[in-house]
Amino acid sequence: MTIENLEATVTGMLERLDRIGVRLDLPAKQREIEELEARSADPEFWNDGAGAQRVMRRLGALRNQVETWTELHQQAADLRELIDLAEADDDLRDEIAAETERVLRGVEQLELNLLLSGQYDEHDAIMAIHAGTGGVDAQDWAEMLMRMYLRWASNRGFQAQVLDVTEGEEAGIKSATIEIRGPYAYGYTKGEAGTHRLVRLSPFDQAHRRHTAFALVEVLPQVEEDTEIVIRDDEIRIDTYRSSGAGGQHVNKTDSAVRITHLPTGIVVTCQNERSQIQNRETAMKILRARLTELAIRKREEEQAKLKGEHVAVGWGNRIRSYVLQPYTMVTDHRTEYSTSNVQAVFEGEIDPFIEAYLHQQLGAADEQ
Template sequence: MEAKIAEADFWNNPAAGQGVMRELTRLREQVGVWQTLGRSLADTLELAELDDEALREELSAEVERLSGQVELLEFQTLMSGEYDDENAILAIHAGAGGTEAQDWAHMLQRMFIRWAEQHRMTVEVLDTSAGDEAGIKSCMMSVTGRYAYGWLKSERGVHRLVRISPYDGSSRRHTSFAKVEAWPDVAEEIEIEIDERDLRIDRFRASGAGGQHVQKNETAVRITHVPTGLVVSCQNQRSLTQNTQVAMNILKAQLFDLARRNQTAEIAALKGEDVDAAWGSQIRSYVLQPYKMVKDHRTGHEVGNTQAVLDGRLDGFMEAFLRHSVGQGAPATEENTAIPEE
């Protein structure tokens, strides 16, 4: 790739050139980690060969540091999918249940934002549909950071909440559902031809906080891809052009992911793989009453500290899913798409 960049006509195609540069930067980062580790190991071995009593404390600390790095790299091999190291687009949809389900969707949005912040990732809310009384009906966010999709693909599916509803005057226990979707944000790196005749584009005024924040022009956009029924909307950018571009990028990512999952399903059908009997049910339950527990139904991983999980402590669930997927030989892109009725 470096030799290709050095060719005189490399930048004759700027778009292709930028794609090569992005890929080269990614590969350099990956190789650089291993090269740095290799040098550190060589230095540590030389230190050990000295067999100096005065250096043993320093040597022990260095071995511990290198062991941590190796464990991290070993874990990252679980995210060896073609797009696992890409940014992600995350969507949350409230299920049936009105205000209770919409509040649950908002709680999930906060949970994922907290998780991303803990991993020093950047989150941008691209579109939000506010709830009737509280919470949100749906939202779409971009999560920018290395392995964002590799982590978040484990969250695809239906999430179930059991609690005493703060919106029920009789203080009854309610069960709510919300669906989480995730796609790799690869719109700028893939070639997908979209026929404009297949699109229905609606423009509307972006909602705001009121007063001077209410848009007087139609800057928000909703794009429907008629053949697949995919609908994407964006209203958080400053202009109609910017919202349209963001929405088109999200649509490209969704179409790409849909084609990729359809191909996986076709291969699975040809191989005659078993279908999970629990397909369509929740992947994880968050129980706040009568006891406190969060349990992932795919892996059996569970945690009693529900508040920590809702504050973004999700790594244990994500890692358990990734290890389970590798151990079972199952594709890590399997998801539950149907939101159960209450």
């Protein structure tokens, strides 16, 4: 990289950081940090453990945003000062170029994080995957998607756990529920909600004909127990039954599986993965709370869309992505039109380009309003 290119890159980074600083409203964030620090210093702060954890989580997120911006801005400013010294020193120029690339990646990541400003974007996520039309191919496809998202979470350093899974009779799964924990897990995954379509030569067809299979992905935000979502005891019915599927003799001897029905909405949640009925109940309540939160979000979005005269596609009708393996190989997102022919990489969890394209599209749509 020439000195001129380095100067242009660093100048551009500083301009981008200035715009990011305006969007972040750093003075307001610093004031909030000071207020939360003062609250956390109160001797009675930890009397409400759940509330204290929420405050500390918010404080940590604010500190991370402000400190990251400050460090990147300082590093970019230092690079601008060093460039003049690199005019006659090739080794120093190469070192500065490498550092510039590193700082640039940090700026790009900070810009991406700015797109995640929704009410629950910072939260952990619960993802539900359901086999759709396509018979055993759809069940196999649902299992492929589950594996893809588990790989993606691992690649990002997130923690992922399968909370519940119902296996297919012949192959694959009928449904699965995954918990994904990490910074902005819900913000990153929320755009994956919708119908995913697979076209391939079916390994389950003796004639090896081309088949199309569908699977539905739902993404729910995890919320704390004492949020605006209140679940009263008289609003739910809890049934217990014996687990089915893998698990040896245990699944035949104990009524450890739990089914919770939310009477006002008709939402039904089941969990049978854990050996303990208590653990299954806690997990089922966590999923129910997330489903009720998602329902509230969807109602708000539908109300806003009605006011704007827009149509909101939901459920199976909202096909978001096609994965074609035959007669050609291509993964295409129908919302952003982003596509790649490296299907195998996508199945190994490399879906960040799709996620980022969706987030940038949403930001552009918001800016136009």
